[in-house]
Amino acid sequence: MLTLENVTAGYGGGDVLQGVDLTCAPGTVTCIVGPNGAGKSTVLKVISGLLRCRTGSVSLGETRLDGLDPSRVLALGITQVPQSQALFPGMTVRENVQLGGYLIRRDRKLLAARYAAVCERIPLVASRAGDHAGNLSGGQRRMVEIARCLMLEPKLLLLDEPSLGLDPQSLAGVAGLIRSLNEGGTTMLLVEQNVRLGLGLATHGVVMEGGRVRLTGTAAAVRDNPEMAALYLGGTSAKETQRG
Numbered sequence: 001m002l003t004l005e006n007v008t009a010g011y012g013g014g015d016v017l018q019g020v021d022l023t024c025a026p027g028t029v030t031c032i033v034g035p036n037g038a039g040k041s042t043v044l045k046v047i048s049g050l051l052r053c054r055t056g057s058v059s060l061g062e063t064r065l066d067g068l069d070p071s072r073v074l075a076l077g078i079t080q081v082p083q084s085q086a087l088f089p090g091m092t093v094r095e096n097v098q099l100g101g102y103l104i105r106r107d108r109k110l111l112a113a114r115y116a117a118v119c120e121r122i123p124l125v126a127s128r129a130g131d132h133a134g135n136l137s138g139g140q141r142r143m144v145e146i147a148r149c150l151m152l153e154p155k156l157l158l159l160d161e162p163s164l165g166l167d168p169q170s171l172a173g174v175a176g177l178i179r180s181l182n183e184g185g186t187t188m189l190l191v192e193q194n195v196r197l198g199l200g201l202a203t204h205g206v207v208m209e210g211g212r213v214r215l216t217g218t219a220a221a222v223r224d225n226p227e228m229a230a231l232y233l234g235g236t237s238a239k240e241t242q243r244g
């Protein structure tokens, strides 16, 4: 279980996060939504250790994560698919994915077994193994970025805007992958601008606004909460938008 308690954090003078509480239970998919600048990506940075929290705590089970370097957080089983393109275009798909196993690189057998497991879960990795990552479509690249993160069999996978810049077909592929990973037991915390998609993929929803958590609950309850319609969807609930 990941737990954030009363987290404040920021980049310069002011606090961007102003007392954030959040939990992710094993096996769940939690989606953080909210307007631009609400602090969604900042929450992920605090969890992965890229940004120190000023007060409050971040824990994975009994282990405190706040104050740890990103490499320690990674070693404890939290991996992040970043928002920006993160593959090395001149390297092959296989090489890019295997880089995700850097921490286990000395155990060749384990590395090979993990790579085989990733290929089984994401067949694209096997079918395009020898191709340069730069030759893949946007959706394929996103899948390879996720594949790379699976090399460490993370306890928690963080995804920052998995839908960003994808055409509808690619989006469907990435959404299908997230669903199948969850069915396989991977716990995920994602940030999404696309409210309908994000809450559709998630078991739990968190709505942030101005560095605070405004609403939280099951994804369906958050989606159907009347406050959502008023806040983010111009008076139309996400459910109605989906129907329309």
Ligand SMILES: Nc1ncnc2c1ncn2[C@@H]1O[C@H](COP(=O)(O)OP(=O)(O)OP(=O)(O)O)[C@@H](O)[C@H]1O
Pocket: 011, 012, 016, 034, 035, 036, 037, 038, 039, 040, 041, 042, 043, 191, 193
């Ligand atoms: N590296 C940084 N240095 C200074 N300020 C930053 C930095 N990153 C983010 N911010 C500021 O922190 C606030 C929250 O940013 P954050 O990226 O967490 O928002 P967000 O909810 O993820 O929104 P978006 O979807 O637009 O990324 C914004 O005002 C942003 O300008």
